[in-house]
Structures are given as structure tokens and as C-alpha cells.
Amino acid sequence: MAEIKYEITESLGALSESGKGWFKELNLVSWNDREPKYDIRDWSPEHEKMGKGVTLSKDELRELKKLLNNMDL
Template sequence: MARKSSEPIQFTIEETIGVLSTTANGWQKELNLVSWNGAQPKFDIRSWSPDHTKMGKGITLTNDEMAALKETIQAAGL
């Protein structure tokens, strides 16, 4: 069943993989494994407030998408 837009988004950070950057106000751009609304965890890149109660816009990637991103970065020599 689809989530109603009035229902809050539920998330669980299953694993923190790494912090990519930190702003002066303490927000951190992080790579995590996140379960959204009880679904299978996905790789997630986004900014989080210091207490992880607020988040910025981000991107989620499946295992296959993360593998493709890794290959693309390596092929580019980065």
C-alpha cells in the first residue's frame, strides 16, 4: 500500500559508512545505509543535522546502482 502524503516518513540509519563533509553549523553530508518506511536498506547520500532529526535532499542508490557508480568513478580515474 502506498504511503499517504500526510504520513511522516520513517527512516532508520542501519549503518553509517562515512562522513563526506561537515558545514560550519554542524550538518554533515553522509553516506549511510538507510531503511525508508521499513523497506530494504539502500545507500543514501544526504546532509543531516547533528542530531539526525532533520535532513536535506539526497539520493538513494540500490546495490546495483552503487556498483555502477563505483565503476564509473574508477573508469574516470577519480
């Protein structure tokens, strides 16, 4: 299996912390030297390991923001 190359170009914030000390974070991440995208996933404290997550373009993030703004939380 090919190695996945990633670079967190901007850390935007942590959403939560697990009991194991991992953080669910929103970051701007460049995957395999591509244009950075918005990314929500679990990361180990030093960002050497990651869990499954979701990657969003700027347009997708805008649509998510609209949906969240319309929710009654």
C-alpha cells in the first residue's frame, strides 16, 4: 500500500478530545502535495497518526456552514 503524504497547513481548532488523548480537529490539510482542503478527523497528540475523517472543499464547507446555521441546536 502506498504511503499517504500529508501536511497540516493550518490548524483551525479542536472539536473534542477522546479518552485516549486524541483530538477531533478541523484543519486545512494538503494530501499528497495537492491543494489544501478542510479536514475533520481524529489525530494523535503529535499528529503522527490519524483516524478516518472527512475532507471538504471550500464550497462544501460553505454549504455545511449554511446547513448548520439553519439547524435548531
